[in-house]
Amino acid sequence: MSDASVLVVDDEPQIQRVLRPSLTASGYEVREAATGREALACVSDHAPDLIILDLGLPDMDGKEVLRRLRILTRTPVIVLSARDRESEKIAALDLGADDYVEKPFAMGELLARMRTALRHSQNASLETECVGADGLVVNVPKRIVTRNGAPAKLTPKEFDLLAFLARHAGRPLTHREILKAVWGPAHQNDSQTLRVFIGQLRAKIEDNAAAPRIIVTEPGVGYRFMTSEP
Incomplete structure (x- = not known):
């Protein structure tokens, strides 16, 4: 209720x-x-x-x-x-x-x-410290990511992308919105770069990158980070 x-x-x-x-x-x-x-x-x-x-x-x-x-x-x-x-x-x-x-x-x-x-x-008014999703924990301030308790080795840009998605967990984000926030306004139409990085992230944090449960695709729109919160 x-x-x-x-x-x-x-x-x-x-x-x-x-x-x-x-x-x-x-x-x-x-x-x-x-x-x-x-x-x-x-x-x-x-x-x-x-x-x-x-x-x-x-x-x-x-x-x-x-x-x-x-x-x-x-x-x-x-x-x-x-x-x-x-x-x-x-x-x-x-x-x-x-x-x-x-x-x-x-x-x-x-x-x-x-x-x-x-x-x-x-x-939204608070700094998101940790976001959990299907065995994944993203500690934004410390820039630490663990998967089932083990460290996930991400590049700085992969972490920036994951952190942005995690901060907006549950909300569909458009390609342009993500690209502008993570790469800057000059890159907001570079959807191919985003697809490559999403693929790299999924390979590192998903149980099955071909059937993702954490970073899911919103067809024609962008991506949504799915949390483990009820």
């Missing part, structure tokens, strides 16, 4: 009818908005802990709402939309969305994504 407040931004009554009882039953306080302007006003007035945002709103595009939200707040945003084009996912994530769930969706999956986004938000 949770006592977090959630703002659901969607103009489809059937979605609201599904989400409100399910979220309330899971312990969330639920507010609703049917337009982008209502959403922005609600965020200013009530400061929700998490926002579920549909991209297809009647008064403005959801990506524009997201852009304005990111000026107002760092509250986690999960985009919920029937738009399944990879370009839409990438655009939303690059604008600051914390995750992306396609319609139709399973309620259990949405709730799990919400818990992850809230957990990441709660820890």
